[in-house]
Amino acid sequence: MRAEARAAEARAAWAFLSPALGLITVFFVGPILIGLVLSFTDFDIYAIADPATVRVVGLENYGRILTDREFGNALRNTMTFVLLGGPLSVLTSLGVAMLVSSKLARWKDLFRVVFFAPVVTTLVGVAIVWKYLYHPRYGLIDAGLTRFGLPAIDWLGDPHWAMPAIVLFAVWKNFGYNMLIFVAGLQSIPEELYEAARIDGASGWSRFVHVTLPSLAPTFLFVGVITMIGQFQLFAEPYVMTQGGPLRSTVSVILLMYEQGFRWWRMGYAAAIAFVLLAMVLVGTWIQLKLAPGERR
Amino acid sequence: MSRRASGLWLHAALIALAVLTLVPMAWMVAASFMKPGEANTMPPPMLPAAPTSEHYVALFTRLDLLRNMLNSLLIAVVTTGVSLVLNAMAGYAFAKLRFGGRDRLFGLLLIGLVVPAQVGMLPLFLMVQKMGLVNTPAGVMIPGLASIFGIFMIRQYALGIPDELLDAARVDGASELHIFRSIVFPLLRPILVTWTVFSFMAQWNDFMWPLIVLSDERKFTLPVALASLMGEHVQDTELMMAGSVITVIPVLVLFLVLQRSYIRGVMMGSLKG
Numbered sequence: 001m002r003a004e005a006r007a008a009e010a011r012a013a014w015a016f017l018s019p020a021l022g023l024i025t026v027f028f029v030g031p032i033l034i035g036l037v038l039s040f041t042d043f044d045i046y047a048i049a050d051p052a053t054v055r056v057v058g059l060e061n062y063g064r065i066l067t068d069r070e071f072g073n074a075l076r077n078t079m080t081f082v083l084l085g086g087p088l089s090v091l092t093s094l095g096v097a098m099l100v101s102s103k104l105a106r107w108k109d110l111f112r113v114v115f116f117a118p119v120v121t122t123l124v125g126v127a128i129v130w131k132y133l134y135h136p137r138y139g140l141i142d143a144g145l146t147r148f149g150l151p152a153i154d155w156l157g158d159p160h161w162a163m164p165a166i167v168l169f170a171v172w173k174n175f176g177y178n179m180l181i182f183v184a185g186l187q188s189i190p191e192e193l194y195e196a197a198r199i200d201g202a203s204g205w206s207r208f209v210h211v212t213l214p215s216l217a218p219t220f221l222f223v224g225v226i227t228m229i230g231q232f233q234l235f236a237e238p239y240v241m242t243q244g245g246p247l248r249s250t251v252s253v254i255l256l257m258y259e260q261g262f263r264w265w266r267m268g269y270a271a272a273i274a275f276v277l278l279a280m281v282l283v284g285t286w287i288q289l290k291l292a293p294g295e296r297r
Numbered sequence: 298m299s300r301r302a303s304g305l306w307l308h309a310a311l312i313a314l315a316v317l318t319l320v321p322m323a324w325m326v327a328a329s330f331m332k333p334g335e336a337n338t339m340p341p342p343m344l345p346a347a348p349t350s351e352h353y354v355a356l357f358t359r360l361d362l363l364r365n366m367l368n369s370l371l372i373a374v375v376t377t378g379v380s381l382v383l384n385a386m387a388g389y390a391f392a393k394l395r396f397g398g399r400d401r402l403f404g405l406l407l408i409g410l411v412v413p414a415q416v417g418m419l420p421l422f423l424m425v426q427k428m429g430l431v432n433t434p435a436g437v438m439i440p441g442l443a444s445i446f447g448i449f450m451i452r453q454y455a456l457g458i459p460d461e462l463l464d465a466a467r468v469d470g471a472s473e474l475h476i477f478r479s480i481v482f483p484l485l486r487p488i489l490v491t492w493t494v495f496s497f498m499a500q501w502n503d504f505m506w507p508l509i510v511l512s513d514e515r516k517f518t519l520p521v522a523l524a525s526l527m528g529e530h531v532q533d534t535e536l537m538m539a540g541s542v543i544t545v546i547p548v549l550v551l552f553l554v555l556q557r558s559y560i561r562g563v564m565m566g567s568l569k570g
Contacts, residue, residue, distance in 0.1 A: 034420035099310055111315060128523065129322070138338070281412075
């Protein structure tokens with residue numbers, strides 16, 4: 001009887017699981033595995049018409065990536081986005097979370113909603129808005145800068161400023177998400193820890209360094225990893241705001257993959273780019289796991 | 298610093314940050330009501346001198362964006378509905394039903410959370426093409442019908458369902474399907490509402506995959522239509538702002554109405570992760 005009930009439960013479990021797992025296997029895991037195979041071939045527009053023309057080229061696509069200046073450029077741009085935008089986004093989120101969580105703060109719920117609002121906006125819609133805000137002659141941002149006696153900047157038209165401009169936009173768009181996660185992390189720090197530090201005579205700053213930061217370590221890890229993964233996927237911002245320009249200064253790895261795959265139909269090469277990106281994400285995640293202090297202390 | 302003074306500084310900082318956060322959206326709305334060319338004057342006006350709705354009229358008549366809006370709505374509603382049921386079933390099974398290899402399978406699934414969706418997009422496109430679904434709403438819906446993150450979120454919540462409740466129903470002879478429908482599904486309600494908002498917004502806001510799958514302007518979702526409009530109407534600032542408003546505002550309103558469940562979902566996803 002007992003074994004029979006067990007078997008029935010397992011059967012039910014598989015019945016409940018199979019639709020979702022089936023879809024994930026076919027439309028997520030499957031394409032990734034096929035992509036890995038594609039990346040070792042010269043799959044191109046002729047292959048789409050007649051798959052018989054595909055040749056296996058081994059590591060040729062990956063070799064080409066190493067010497068491709070276009071890829072080097074896209075990698076540099078993406079790393080700018082990850083290494084400049086990541087820390088900036090995390091610090092902004094933490095700062096705002098601390099302000100919102102302060103015991104002195106009123107209307108906390110209202111502020112949280114306001115800071116979160118950009119997160120739910122449609123990226124394409126607000127990217128277009130920011131493109132106009134960045135306009136060197138009519139844009140609100142330069143109008144503000146010049147009012148304070150600062151020089152106007154041709155944000156999206158200057159190859160040196162286009163990437164930082166996209167970083168700034170992305171921080172505005174996303175800081176609310178990490179802010180909420182930091183707020184949750186801050187809430188879970190027991191008040192007694194602060195009390196004890198206060199009794200020991202610790203100043204506000206040293207309470208922050210010795211109580212807040214160590215307690216937030218797991219939150220930092222989580223926020224760091226999801227932010228990095230999101231930033232490696234930079235695509236719609238340059239697609240809409242700059243089309244990769246000026247002078248290809250905002251072409252990201254994914255945008256390059258998109259161009260190679262869907263504009264030039266070099267699917268084999270584009271698949272190899274996708275796998276290099278995946279490798280970078282995995283290495284980045286691994287580094288953050290290694291850097292993170294022991295889980296619980 | 299006295300408590301009162303630091304309170305004042307704190308609120309000054311919060312209000313300044315809130316204004317900075319809201320200005321782009323406020324200007325988007327204001328400029329959408331300005332006369333053609335008005336936004337491109339110096340200094341940039343913050344409010345329309347004489348509000349006009351002509352850009353909205355143009356969007357819905359001449360440019361027929363209503364069609365794109367309905368495409369977006371159809372895709373978001375159907376995908377969300379299907380994913381709600383499938384993720385709920387899977388999340389519940391992982392949390393509450395015992396079977397061999399459950400934890401290993403779940404662990405394997407979680408690895409997928411760090412894999413960017415774009416990695417499989419080229420082969421997925423070839424598959425969708427083989428299935429004859431290029432340029433159809435169904436082609437756009439495919440990747441969203443089941444979600445690892447959705448299963449994860451629902452599982453975390455379902456862990457809290459007491460086993461006794463389920464066992465009692467089994468002793469009474471209820472079928473597993475019946476237990477799921479009449480006991481589990483209602484108990485999961487709060488997380489399902491949260492997932493509904495998550496999924497709807499993700500679908501409504503998505504850009505890259507619909508851009509790849511759809512080729513016919515009449516089939517475009519709203520963000521794809523807006524991006525393509527941007528190519529032709531770069532100079533028409535006010536028109537583009539009106540387009541942004543109708544793309545952004547529906548999800549923003551939905552979020553404001555359901556923000557409690559949404560915000561709780563974000564915080565929960567992180568804490569228990």
